[in-house]
Amino acid sequence: MITTYRVMLISALLFCLMPNSGHALVILQYHHIATDTPFSTSTKPEIFAAHLEHLAQSGFKVVALSEHLAQSKAGDAEANALEVAITFDDAYRSIFTEAFPLLRARGWPFxxxxxxxxxxxxGGRYLAWDELKAMKAEGAEIANHSTGHQHWARKPSNTTNDAWSDEFVQDALRAQETLDAHLGVGPKHYALPYGEYYPALVTQLQAEGFLVFGQHSGAVSMPLPPVIPRYPMGGPYAGLDSFKTKVLTLAFPGAPSLHNPILTGLETKPMINATALGLTRVTGLNCFGPDGAIEPKAENRAIVIQATAPLKPGRARYNCTRLSNEPGRFYWHSYFWMKQHSDNTWYEEP
Ligand SMILES: [Zn+2]
Incomplete structure (x- = not known):
């Protein structure tokens, strides 16, 4: 009996000492694997190959998204494992011509x-259904990114919230039906076009049974956050050094809540309470906005993060990291923002 208690006590103590008792999935988000496409959404084929080689050499397990997330829900995922999932958005053809041969050679899902x-x-810029089918036959999962890549967070002023949410969800369901009709029933995974949303859109999709993916950086916390983060891997974010850091990141121990990312009118310095990440102190917490470092502040038992320089119209993020007890492994979470012009009109796409 005493031995049992001792084992329980030691287990409890070890659990408390663990830097993160959740799991450590990192999801990568690519668009084009090409040299002749827009810089910000492109990863050069040789850099993509270097990413894969690093994962292989460093002992990462490349996991299928739906399988891993199902395991995580059941609590079977290995804590702090080196696990990465590879995703591509928008169905560009270079996924088939450049990325697929490399992934197939390694037998890795995506x-x-x-x-x-x-x-x-x-025009040959996008994949054909046959190509999607061929990749699915070799372990690819094909998931939902809307029908027409619309800006769903831009609700027209002459439409009610309910009508717009309904239109959004109907569009997602139509896209799902099309995927299922061409490729057989697939996972109910939805990546928000441009990563844009407001909370009601996310909760409506969840109510239809979808897992919702964004495009803000961070490791995936458990339980799953309302908008699941993915590290964008295009343009300036494709470099191998930052890749090596990102694939090792851990989720903060808390559960990120669903915040409204839309900044209207003169609102330019959004304030976020980061206490939900499981933080109890600001020491060691490093945050950055588009214009550089943000000093996290402890206020009334909350940890508050707010940019000092105004956010400019467009999409922006606050990135927060803290070194974990494991060498070279950072906790990483980011907050996504969509800053409108001061007259409440929307920014142009770059
Ligand atoms: Zn997209």
């Missing part, structure tokens, strides 16, 4: 989030 109206468009 996910393509498809905006269904783009598939098979003339």
């Amino acid at each position: 996910t393509i989030f498809v905006a269904t109206d783009l598939v098979g468009r003339p």
Whole structure:
């Protein structure tokens, strides 16, 4: 009996000492694997190959998204494992010509989030259904990225919230039906076009049984956050050094809540309470906004993060990291923002 108590006590103590008792999935988000496409959404084929080689050499397990997330829900995922999932958005053709041969050679799964109206468009820029089918046969998961890659967070002023949410969800369901009709029933995974949302859109999708993915950086916490983070891997974010840091990141121990990312009118310095990440002190917490470092502040038992320089119209993020007890492994979470112009009109796409 005493031995049993002793084992329980030691287990409890070890649990408390663990830097993170959740899991440590990192999801990578690519668009084009090409040299002749827009810089910000492109990863050069040789850099993509270097990413894969690093994962292989460093003992990472590349996991299928749906399988891993199902395990995580059941609590079977290994804590602090080196696990990465690879995703591609928008159904660009270079996924088939450049990325697929490399992934197939390694026998690694991956996910393509498809905006269904783009598939098979003339001009050769997008994948064809046959190509998606061929990749699915070799372990790819094909998931939902809307029908037409719309800006769903931009609710027209002459539409009610309910009507717009309904239109959004119907669009997601239509895209899902199209995917299922062409490829067989797939996972109910939805990547938000441009990573844009407001809370009601996310909760409506969840109510339809979807897991919702964004495009803000961070490791995946458990239980799953309302918008699951993915590290963008295009343009300036494709470099191998930052890749090596990101794939090792851990989720903060807390549960990120669903915040409203839309900044209207003169609102330019959004304040976020980061206490939900499981933080009890600001020591060691490093945060950055688009214009540089943000000093986290402890206020009334809350940890508050607020940019000192105004956010400019467009998408922005606050990135927060803290070194864990494991060498070279940072906790990483980011907060996503969508800053409108001061007259409440929307920014142009770059
Ligand atoms: Zn997209």
